[in-house]
Amino acid sequence: MxxxxxxxxxxxxxxxxxxxxxxxxxxxxxxxxxxxxxxxxxxxxxxxxxxxxxxxxxxxxDWQPDVDAIIEKAKALKAEKEKVVKVQKEEIIYLAVAVAALLFFGLATLIYFALRQEVTYVLPAGNNSLHFANDGDIPSEESSCMLLVGKSTWIKVYPDHVGRIKQVGDLLISRTKEGVLKIERRAGNHEAPTIPNLEIYTEARQQCVLETEDGTRIRMNAQTWVRYPIQKRDIAYIDLIGEAYVSTSDKPFIVGTVKGKVTSTSSDFVIKSVKESTKIVLNNGKLNLYAYSLKKSKRLHSPRDLGVLMADWLDKSSVPKDTLFRMEDMNFEMAKMWTRKVRTYENIPLRAFVEEMSRWEGFTIKRWDCLPKNKLITTSVHYQSAKEEVYSAIKDVGVLLYEERGMLSFCPEDKKNKIAMTERRKHHE
Structure with missing residues (x-):
């Protein structure tokens, strides 16, 4: 094969x-x-x-809202490892590359370098109205997504949609003129739902601002999946795979992930949840990150706290075990950079940049081990830029890449599949 x-x-x-x-x-x-x-x-x-x-x-x-069932299935792994990172000044670049994939983008605060590079702005040609000081977040009016409201019934929500979208059981879904996808509970004689959860999905180059029935705001990044239980619960609850910025109300709110759950009240944070890990950077408030398999939680209580729940290998032959830890003084603005119209990165690991851009643009990396491990990138990318502009930013740091049918390769042996890409300077001339 x-x-x-x-x-x-x-x-x-x-x-x-x-x-x-x-x-x-x-x-x-x-x-x-x-x-x-x-x-x-x-x-x-x-x-x-x-x-x-x-x-x-x-x-x-593994990520159904039935927490008790998940805990019963999980192995009782008791060992918890505390990870302490101590580096000398000359080791910082190595540390940045080694941990970039492990500890999310918040670790940018640990890697200040003596060498500073001039920022290269990657912007659409002819766009002279941008002001970087106040570019702000991507407007909620541009929110779009897909909704699974029945066993095989998808509804595509466009940026120009305003008003009622669909009633699913007791849940009324509508879109405000500000672009917020609003979920309210309206009891009455409604048609019985055919699915247990409303499902919300964003495609590449999409973000969706969601407001739950308790007032919590959730900005979903591209290629993110949220499950919202149709049956009312005592505590508001969603399941998440992907990346989101969450601002909770004064009522308890739970975000379920594959490996655990986050419980918060009156707080805001960025969360990235995939199969093998859950990573959180706290901005304000307090929250608990709970690990199903460890049956314990870690408290995040200070601004810029980082919480990580992940599978770890002691060596290549060992069975992965979950570990749960907290670190301080992360860069929240870097963790939340994907919400911005102009995403500015200064001396971050190339892998971190490629991972963030691949989620937004939707391209796939053939082999991550071909990415240079000692490359940093300084650039700014407008969210409406074509993906070729992202490719040019990568090439500007001296890294060759090749594309074939939406898959990128950084491996020299794939040179034969290279598709000619216009150099950025020619593009703007």
Missing amino acids: EHTDINIKELIKQQLLEQLTVEEEKLLEGEKIRYTEDGYERMVIEVLRGLGGQLPKGILQ
């Missing part, structure tokens, strides 16, 4: 439908290591969407 997206997606589909043979299961495990966790999760979501409303138990069973 060739190494193509189509083949691995077919294997994922068969796994979700519980139709994989033993040989195919081994093949899938071998193929998975060629992708980042984000890239693999996006393929899983793509396959799930292709299955329509007939969602099998499989992977998604």
Whole structure:
């Protein structure tokens, strides 16, 4: 079987439908290591969407709102490792590259360098009205998403949609003129829902601002999936795969992830949740990050606290075990950079930049190990820029890349698949 997206997606589909043979299961495990966790999760979501409303138990069973069932399934792993990072000044660049993929973008506050580079702004040609000092967040009026409101019924919400969208059970979904997708509970004689959860999904280059029935605001980044239970709960609850900025009301609010849950009141934070990890940077308030398998939580109580729950390997032959820890003094603005119209990065690891851009633009990385481990990037990217502008920013730091059918490669052996891309300077001339 060739190494193509189509083949691995077919294997994922068969796994979700519980139709994989033993040989195919081994093949899938071998193929998975060629992708980042984000890239693999996006393929899983793509396959799930292709299955329509007939969602099998499989992977998604691990992040259903039934917390007790998840805890029963999880292994009782008691060991908790505390990670202490101590570096000398000359080791900072190595540290930045090694931990960038591990500890989210908040670790940018640990990597101030003596060498400063001039910021290269990557902006659409002819756009002279931008003012970087007050560019602000992407307007909520531009919010768009897809809603799964029935077993196989999808509704696409466009930026020009205002007013009532759909009633699902007791939930009324509407969109305000400010672009906020509002969920309210309206009891009455409504048609019984055919699904247990309202599902909200953002595609590449989409963000969606969601307001729940308790007043919590959630800005979903591109390629993010939220599940909202249709049946009313004592405490407001969502499940999340992807990335979001959450601002909770004065009532308790829970965000469920694959590996744990976050409980907060009157706080705001950025959260990134994928299959293998949950990472949070707190801005204001307090919250608890709870690990299902460890049966314990970590309290984040100060602005710029970082909380991490992730699977870790002691060595290549060991079984991964969950670890839960907190670090201080993260860069919240860097963690929230994806909400901005102009995303400005100064001396961040190239891998962190590529990961953030791949989520927004929707391209896939063929092999992450081909990315140089010692490269930093300083640039600014407008959210409406074409992806070729992102490619040019990467090339400007001396890194070659090749593209074929939406897949990027940084591996020299793929030079034969290179697609000619116009240099940025020529593009602006």
